[in-house]
Amino acid sequence: MTLFTDLALAPADPILGMTDLFLADPRAQKANLGVGVYQDESGKLPLMQSVRQASDILAADPKPYNYLPIDGDAAYDAAVVKQVLGADHPAVTGGLAVSVQTLGGSGALKVGGDFLHGIGATTVLLSDPSWDNHAAILGGAGLKVGYYRYYDAANRCVDFGGMLDDLRAAEPGTVVVLHGCCHNPTGYDLTRDQWDQVLDVVEDKRLVPFIDMAYQGLAESPEKDAYAIREAARRGLPAFCANSFSKVFGLYGERVGGLTLITASPDEAKRVRSQVKLRVRANYSSPPTHGAAIVHTILESAELTSLWTDEVATMRDRIKAMRAGLADGLRAAGVSADVSYITTQRGMFSYSGLTRDQMLRLREEFGVYGVENGRLCMAALNHANLPLVINAIATVMG
Numbered sequence: 001m002t003l004f005t006d007l008a009l010a011p012a013d014p015i016l017g018m019t020d021l022f023l024a025d026p027r028a029q030k031a032n033l034g035v036g037v038y039q040d041e042s043g044k045l046p047l048m049q050s051v052r053q054a055s056d057i058l059a060a061d062p063k064p065y066n067y068l069p070i071d072g073d074a075a076y077d078a079a080v081v082k083q084v085l086g087a088d089h090p091a092v093t094g095g096l097a098v099s100v101q102t103l104g105g106s107g108a109l110k111v112g113g114d115f116l117h118g119i120g121a122t123t124v125l126l127s128d129p130s131w132d133n134h135a136a137i138l139g140g141a142g143l144k145v146g147y148y149r150y151y152d153a154a155n156r157c158v159d160f161g162g163m164l165d166d167l168r169a170a171e172p173g174t175v176v177v178l179h180g181c182c183h184n185p186t187g188y189d190l191t192r193d194q195w196d197q198v199l200d201v202v203e204d205k206r207l208v209p210f211i212d213m214a215y216q217g218l219a220e221s222p223e224k225d226a227y228a229i230r231e232a233a234r235r236g237l238p239a240f241c242a243n244s245f246s247k248v249f250g251l252y253g254e255r256v257g258g259l260t261l262i263t264a265s266p267d268e269a270k271r272v273r274s275q276v277k278l279r280v281r282a283n284y285s286s287p288p289t290h291g292a293a294i295v296h297t298i299l300e301s302a303e304l305t306s307l308w309t310d311e312v313a314t315m316r317d318r319i320k321a322m323r324a325g326l327a328d329g330l331r332a333a334g335v336s337a338d339v340s341y342i343t344t345q346r347g348m349f350s351y352s353g354l355t356r357d358q359m360l361r362l363r364e365e366f367g368v369y370g371v372e373n374g375r376l377c378m379a380a381l382n383h384a385n386l387p388l389v390i391n392a393i394a395t396v397m398g
């Protein structure tokens, strides 16, 4: 007998596990549409020019890697708050917003979840469906996880009536995770009018909005995609926002993101920051330096910000072109079902509606890897793998 004799083998991660299977697949013709990683036309994760130039600036003046403060580099935190809310937002100019550097968006969810649990929150509602890891992270913070209706499979849209009804039925103080843009996994976003209605219910029922904004810039623009958190903050709601620079700066492995909280006064902001720092310290002590320095170097330079903005627009347009290519290709391959949903959805993902069995066929017969819930990463399509993917999907759709 050892300590681990009876230990079960854990199941593979439904998203990251796909990359392991993909890499182990010896076929030359294959496509990894599982994990949400942007790839360029050559099928590679690009090193963005803005990131390269910022790295060069940092490399020209190397600094020792001391510990950062628990809540991160102050200049980075100031850049995050402006990126999330806009420099002129009253919550920023009034000193009501608190931003803390975190280990990607996931770290922000965990630190925010721990903080909320510590101040008495008991329940969190996620969209049905949501990113798989939301339940694990926020459940791991001690919150009871429930769901509100979101996806209407029959009509391929947001079940907006169901969503509002479920939010109206929630107890005051319930935390509600809302996807700021590029809903993961469905790709169906709320309109501005729908956001206003959701925030009306959140305000009326005194719910706590926790906006996950991992794709700011990949739907319309960095400004427009931040509508939900900016409007929540404008209304003075005690809103939380987890933002990530993994996708939009291509800094996946640097684990760089932020947790932004909206408070009612500068004094409250000071107390909130002090408490959030306790949560960071108890989780991972303090955040890492390099990725945050890259983001901060870009965002404090008008020239690099402008370059980055153009690069994000290029990514966004390429994803849209690939969506159109897939939809057109499926039609040309004789698929009679309506595939216009592919171009209606936004961001990296398309919720294909394919069953688990169909997704397994994609993988086993064609080497096309997607998440078993039917999610396919549109940001990993290119003109070279598109024919393979079109043929595979057309075949399993019958």
Ligand code: LMR
Residues within 6 Å of the ligand: 015, 016, 034, 035, 036, 037, 131, 133, 184
């Ligand atoms: C995804 O949804 O594919 C990404 O957010 C990567 C991850 O960690 O799951």
